Amino acid sequence: MKSLSEMTHYEVLEVGRETEGADLERAYRMARAAFAEDGLASYEACPPEEAAAMRERIELAYRVLSDPDARQGYDATLGSTPDDAVPIEFGLDPASDEDIAPPEVEPEIAGFDDLEDAEDVAFDGARLRRARLRHGFDIERIAQVTKINPTYLRLIEEEEFEDLPASVYVRGFVSAFARCVGLDAERVVPAYMDRFLAARPPAAGGRRGQAHASRQA
Amino acid sequence: MSLGGGKGGVGKTFLSSNLSAVLARSGKRVVAIDTDLEGANLHTWLGVAPPARSLADYVAGRETDVQGLPVETPIPGLKLITGTHGHLSMPQPDAETRARLLADLRGLNCDVVLIDCGAGAHPATVDYFLAGDDALIVLHPEPTSIENGYSFLRAAFYRRMELVMRKGDVRSLVREAMDQRNALGIRTPHDLLREVEAMDPEEGRRFREEMGGFRPRIVVNEVASAEDVKLGFQVRMVCRRFFGMDAEYTGYVNRDEAVREAVNLRRPVTDIRPQSDAAVYVRRIARKLLEAMP
Structure with a gap:
């Protein structure tokens, strides 16, 4: 364990010498x-001045490493031993650092393996939420990408079928939602729509209702 | 394997009961033990009536052989040592009894012993936590739990260091450092490391090694948002920085009404609602634990 003054900017941010850009x-x-002052994660973890010192170092580290010129100059002072620069002693879990599956997964969220068991787990609203959380996305983020009203996304997760619009819309929402969180829409949509239609039979409204009525006629 | 976390009500017993059920269902012979002699209720989570013999009998000396304590549960392969019928004026065993108990537990005829530690950071609770080859700390995404979680980790850290230091003067230094307002100005594990190194380089080396070897696992229970999910990663960062501990974020469990339903039925949620969110998350944690087992 190093003291703060002994740590490199790379160690402070827990990144490798090659890390740049979005990562x-x-x-x-x-x-x-x-380490945020009003944050939950470091609440009562250490004396306040230690946390303040850490915050300063984080800002400094980011300022230097995000500026190519400053970074080059800083690297020169570190010498040519990049192995010493990455936090080996209490380093990143090698599995969580790089080979992180799909590109949309935020690196900090990776390291978790596949969520679902091999056994058959239903494609329900909870499954969509698990996939979403696994990627570290909040509802608003999905809404931004899919252009779907966040309220509908929430209702889909909660399976509040009564408050959702007609099934033709829901089908499209679920498909976009599934793709956005890395699930196979072709498997998710039929399974989800079965649940939807079981809870809200076609007679309850929309074009499906009419089809149902004409079938009875 | 041990589960602790400082604060009461964060889900230690929920997780203990469900993990032990999943591990047993996966073919391991499991003994779950409830060391909370003041508020034991692991038996209720598992649907076992308070049995005639319990850990309290061992602590009181009425039962000398730990082999005689486990009772059957409704789940095949899972046995339970309850903590009920405690002697109210002597809730925790002394250090000597604890050491004997923990040694005896290793002799139980099973694959996994899962210790459900009680709330708080009593030395006994900390010792149970440290006894696990794998130790899980359960957190809630709320300040009270995080605060107690860190004080529990701090207590566990100092206690572990006290146990591995060989020289008397170094050990007493570690003990002194446990007092957060100690006169030596030692406020953090890092301060302590520096003091130990200055006092005795060889002990300093052992201290560093031991710091790296203490790898508790973090579980965040009842997450409700992506922020809550990320909390575990942030706590891991804080642990690395301020405790020199390479904690692993092993998983989280979503807030799920199915859990309440299950406890009302006195059955693990992984048994009665295997498709529920909580069950899926618990199974994922169990898979990771199984991977780490010899």
């Missing part, structure tokens, strides 16, 4: 959140 940005956001 660096995410590492910085994560570190900033971890």
